[in-house]
Amino acid sequence: MQIDVELFTVKKRFPLTISYGTTTQTTNVWVKISEDGIEGWGEASPFSAGGNPQTTEIIQESLQKIAPTLEKFHPSQRQEIEQILIKANLPSSTQAAIDIALHDWLGKRVGLPLWQMWGLNKNAIAPTSVTIGINTPEAAKQRVRKWLEYADIKVLKVKLGSPEGIEADKKMFLAVIEEASVQEVFVDANGGWSLADAIKMGNWLGGMGIKYIEQPLAKGRETELLELKQQQPLPIFVDESCFHSIDIPKLRNYVDGVNIKLMKSGGLTEAMRMIHTARACGLQVMFGCYSDSVLTNTAAAQLSPLADYLDLDSHLNLINDPFCGAILHEGCLCPNDLPGLGVEYRAVSA
Structure with a gap:
């Protein structure tokens, strides 16, 4: 099979600030795998969660190194290819791009969308949240208004863990709630709280109808989650603390759920596991x-009928996304009926 790599830069309509930084744009990697006249597409995006940054340069270099090894395989040999990727110790984003492209190739080969290949029910897809990053109360209210003007939004995710402390978190959160008219609100601290602050915030948020708090404590402090769980009422989800299936059994007594991201997991294969x-x-x-x-x-x-909650909104905040695919309908991100991923290319201005 032939592997081609292309870089593209995506720019955010609104900068996103979380507890450990602000992002305005990223350069992502488009991977194309070709065989038998069929081309499968995948993507790798850089990220820094977990303490080991996966930069665009690292991803691109790893793809260039592994491509000659993979060329002898057929895209249908996913099990063998996965073992090659694992043994090569590639960044998880690199693995994700290749794995997604292989799935896209297979779906196109058999003429079915992936959700249908897996026998999933599109009507079971939950609404996706859209994110309100850390900001001043007034700026956060403006961001809520912009989201609600943009589309039929049902769920908000509010980023807390402000470097200015939990009083700043409270002021911003109250401003968001005052402005919002949505069905559900989630909270994500991105590890920005101490245990004491997480207990305080969990109890403060507990009476406001919040569904859960995500990653209240930093990665590496997982054993403290049990004490947090016992001293506040909200369900706890983890993101930065959970990359792969092997991480989950160790967390089962400390948390109520896990956040799965394709860039962390290494693709759809591991996400399913x-x-x-x-x-x-x-x-x-x-x-x-x-x-x-x-x-x-x-x-x-494509896998979202299997999830309880969804936070798949990053592309909605891009001003120059070069692709079109799943459509936001009544707050839900719904895949189409085209084979494979159902993603098509569209020319956009920089």
Whole structure:
């Protein structure tokens, strides 16, 4: 099979600030795998969660190194290819791009969308949240208004963990709630709270109808989650603390759910394992994203009937996404009926 790599830069309509930084644009990697006259597409986007940044340069270099090894395989040999990728210790984003492209190729080969190949029910897809980053109360209210003007939004995710402390978090959160008219609100601290602050915030948020708090404590402090769980009422989900299926059994007594992202997991193959592992451990499942285009979020949407919660909104905040695929309909990101991912290219201005 032939592997081609192309870089593209996506720019955010609104900068996104979370507890450990602000993002305005990223340069992502488009991977194309060709065989038998069929081309499968995948994407790798850079991210820094977990303490080991996966930059565009690292991703591109790893793809260039592994491509000659993979050329002798056929895209249908996914099990063998996966073992090659694991042994090469490639960045998870690189693995994700290749794995997504292989799935896209297979779907196109058999003429079916992935959700249908897996026998999933598109009517079971939950609404996706859209994100309100850390900001001043007034700026956060303006961001809510912009989202509600943009589309039929049902769910908000509010980023807390402000460097200015939990009083700033409270002021911003109250401003968002005052402005919002949505069905549900999630909270994500991105590890920005101490245990004491997380307990305070969990109890403060507990009476406001919040569905869960995500990653209240930093990665590496997972054992403190049990104390947090016992001293506040909200369900706890983890993101930065959970990359792969092997991480989930160790977390089962500390949390209520896990956030699965294709860039963390290494693609759809491992994401499916994570879903089944989480269910076997009695945990809930959500899907999230980084600065992914609609290509990656459409790939995740193919699996989304299996998730309890969705946060697949990154492409909605891009002004120059080069792809079109899953469509936001009544608050839900729905894949189409085209084969494979169902993603198409569209020319956009920079």
